[in-house]
Amino acid sequence: MEGIIYLDHAATTPVDARVLEEMLPYFGEAFGNPATLYSVGMMAKAGLDAARERVAFLIGAAPDEIVFTGGGTEADNAALKGAAYALRDKGNHIVTTQIEHHAVLEPCAFLESQGFEVTYLSPDAGGFIHPEQVAEALTPRTILVSVMHANNEIGTIQPIRDIARVTRERGVLLHTDAVQTVGSLPVSVRELSVDLLSLSAHKFYGPKGVGALYVRRGTPLVPFLQGGGQEQGLRASTHNVPGIAGLGKAAEIAAGEMARNASRIQSLRDRAIDAILSRIPDARLNGSRAPRLPGNVNVCLASLEGEAILLSLDMDGICVASGSACATGSVEPSHVLLALGVPRDLARSGIRITFGRENTEEEADFAVACLEKAAARLRVMSPDYPRSGR
Ligand SMILES: *Cc1c(COP(=O)(O)O)cnc(C)c1O
Secondary structure, rough: OOOOOOOOOOOOOOOOOHHHHHHHHHHHOOOOOOOOHHHHHHHHHHHHHOOOOOOOOHHHOHHHHHEEEEOHHHHHHHHHHHHHHHHOOOOOOOEEEOOHHHHHHHHHHHHHOOOOOEEEEOOOOOOOOOOHHHHHOOOOOOOEOOOOOOOOOOEEEOOOOHHHHHHHHHHOOOEEEEOOOOOOEOOOHHHHHHOEEEEEHHHHOOOOEEEEEOOOOOOOOOOOOOOOOOHHHOOOOOOOOOHHHHHHHHHHHHHHHHHHHHHHHHHHHHHHHHHHHHHHOEEEEOOOOOEEEEEEEEEOOOOHHHHHHHHHHHHHHEEEEEHHHOOOOOOOOOHHHOOOOHHHHOOOOOEEEOOOOOHHHHHHHHHHHHHHHHHHHHHHHOOOOOOOOO
């Protein structure tokens, strides 16, 4: 990453050197299939067990409530489809929000095509979903509620505990996509009182392609991969042992270091938000300032294109996102900003900066200075800036 200032930690994070170290033996002397009984297999099994305990510890779960998956998207798909099909006889109604990640929204759209009904709650202007909205949406046919813990674009943190009070009282399952919070902020499945929770290793300095679904004991779920007994029969296929060991190590490191990192990252965030809002004309922050992910800055810069800003910053060696990574390449403005009520034109100017633990104040300051220059330069070329009357 020589010369690169990486400010896109919501998209992915670099693998911690200690995580890579932990993974290497499982490509070498401990390469065995963890389902076998000879020593090379038992070494792999021991790595698997240790990782399961570390992940469970990080989120306050029991080890047998952790199902390893091929990432956050798989965990979300498994939770939604798995619970929907398991409870089909009980009802066909699902409640979620307009600001979920596509890994939740697309399985919901699929379930609609299969005869389920989905209610999409809209956030308030600050980016929050309220427990009363969930309560109002529930019907006797509701089987599942899925509300993300923190939003990957605007960083707002949802009141999952209060939402759980509503779902619990009504006997409805609650899933939360906690991919953005696990490893960055304290997350306890007991405290949140959820039944299903998704997490992903590469969002907290672990490897890509591995994650987990927390499944509270007794939660009905249809198996998501069939063809073997792995993961209590829910997720067949020989384990990705090196990846899972990496996830475990990342979880252990996060448990020990997150408090210190979060407060430092949060001060970078606040420094950048204050500087952008005070120095760049017509900049507005998307999503309420609090409660918000420690590293998340998301702003609209009137009459600019997010993609143009992104490319300009890339020439300065700075990596940021416009909209969400998954939407890059499409010209559609972010579904999250639109749900907040941001007008379409303004939504196209969205820029997301997400700080991580290796960033410094100098990097934050340099990025804001480059953003200020890019905005000024691009606005000179923009036909609709400044608008008359400004
Ligand atoms: C990144 C992300 C996902 C997808 O996780 P993968 O491991 O990349 O599949 C899902 N939900 C949210 C909120 C995310 O930020």
